[in-house]
Amino acid sequence: xxxxxIVAGLLAAAPLSAQDNSSPQTDAYSxxxxxxxxxxxxxxxxxLGDDAPADTMVALNLAVGWFSGLYEGKTGTDIEPAIIAxxxxxxxxxxxxxxxxxxxxxxxxxxRLGSIGN
Numbered sequence: 001x002x003x004x005x006i007v008a009g010l011l012a013a014a015p016l017s018a019q020d021n022s023s024p025q026t027d028a029y030s031x032x033x034x035x036x037x038x039x040x041x042x043x044x045x046x047x048l049g050d051d052a053p054a055d056t057m058v059a060l061n062l063a064v065g066w067f068s069g070l071y072e073g074k075t076g077t078d079i080e081p082a083i084i085a086x087x088x089x090x091x092x093x094x095x096x097x098x099x100x101x102x103x104x105x106x107x108x109x110x111x112r113l114g115s116i117g118n
Contacts, residue, residue: 038067039100
């Protein structure tokens with residue numbers, strides 16, 4: 001039941017145009033890409049606020065964790081100092097521009113999770 005809720009939430013957070021059944025190689029993205037997506041997901045969590053659907057907020061919080069884990073796995077360092085510095089260096093418009101690519105990655109991840117157990 002939790003898997004279905006998580007997958008549904010991830011799919012809700014990614015636009016339909018970004019969802020496909022391909023399996024991206026996380027190695028195809030740099031630690032910097034992962035950091036930017038973590039910043040974007042945190043920005044979205046803060047921007048949507050209390051009126052956002054619960055499944056969207058769950059998905060975005062999971063996205064923060066996923067992108068943060070990818071970053072930390074590639075760099076071997078904690079993301080906290082990097083995410084603070086990167087977040088402060090970017091404008092809202094720059095962060096929003098990450099949305100299309102990060103949403104696509106999130107949708108692909110959700111598709112892979114959805115195939116577990118099928």
